Amino acid sequence: MTRDEAESILTTAGEAGDADFPLLEAAIACAIHDYPFRDPEPVRTLARNACERLAERIGGEGPDDALAETMAADLRLNGDLLHYDHPSNTDIIDVAERRRGLPAALAVFYLHAAKAAGLQAAGVDFPGHFMVRVETSEGPVALDPFSQGRLVLPSELTRRALRAGLTPHVADRLDLLMAPVTDRQSLIRLQNVLFSRAIRAQDYDGAERSALRRALLDPGDHRPWLDVASAREKQGALAGAMEALSRARGLDGVEEARRSTTFERVRMRLN
Structure with a gap:
């Protein structure tokens, strides 16, 4: 896939409604847009395996447990603690190969599989750390893709919010802390990370590409x-x-x- 072909895919994705947004293919196109002519099939294979394994777990476990166990235990997806700032952690093709990445990149696989399995899940654009919200019979819960999909308790959400600089009034509002975002916004969050890193590194060519992807995804x-x-x-x-x-x-x-x-x-x- 060339960079022009990737832009065409992103343009089509940007024109789609939120319910029909092709998260996985758009994420692949973002990676190819940065570094063209790579094979995206490992991403699709991993995503397909995630869908199949999650479908097997549904019914025997709660939706949050099934999703976390599928991604972290079965597929070994986890955060990269040792090399957090490594560029591979934001690239969905590299993430599929290494099984390591940033939360927003790992969440692509969580959200894609959850949708295929009929689970109600969405990204949570939490300050400084992306999470996944899953609807359960007891209400919504937050999973941390970076930490083996573990459940993040409300008290910890509040502590994290306070550390991120939110006021106590906001940090106590779980409805705000766990507000769901669309798949489109989830992928844009990842491009924002790339843009910020490129600007800090004075990589203005890379910053331009990530900003252009955001523009195409949300026209x-x-x-x-x-x-x-x-x-x-x-x-x-x-x-x-x-x-x-x-x-x-x-x-x-x-x-x-x-x-x-x-x-x-x-x-x-x-x-």
């Missing part, structure tokens, strides 16, 4: 185009930055003044 959001423009400007690609700002200006949003100001600033440099 109604103007903010990724601002990040595309910023990354292109830092590379000296002013015409490309102008094009991205034009895309941002064409979308409704609360930052119209900022977009217009940035557009004029880059236009002045270009001229």
Whole structure:
């Protein structure tokens, strides 16, 4: 798969409704978009095995236990404690090979298998640490893909929220801490991680690619185009930055003044 082919897949995914969003294939396309011409079949094989094994466990265990045991025990998916910042931990193809990754990358397999098995599960965009919410007969519970899918108790969620800087009033609100996000937003969270890392490393080409993926995955959001423009400007690609700002200006949003100001600033440099 080429980078252009990956962009085509991401464009189609961005046009899909949330209920039909192709999480696994979109995640594969994101990985190929970063590093083209790789074989994505190991990802599909792992995902297929996860679906089959979870289907066997359903009924004999609670949905949260079945999901955690399938992913962590059967398939050995876990967080990479020793090399947390390694680039492979954010790449779904590398994650499938190493069985190690960041929570948002591991969650792709959790969410894909849960949906195939008919479980009600969703990502939780928790501050600093992505988790998976699973609906059970006793109410929703949070699983941590990075820690062998273990159950995260409400008291621990509150402690984590306080450490992340949330106010006590918010940290006590489980409805806020466990608010579900769509599969699209789950994958965008992973691209945000990649963007932040690339910016810190002054890898503006990588930052541009991750921002572009966000823009394609959520075509109604103007903010990724601002990040595309910023990354292109830092590379000296002013015409490309102008094009991205034009895309941002064409979308409704609360930052119209900022977009217009940035557009004029880059236009002045270009001229």
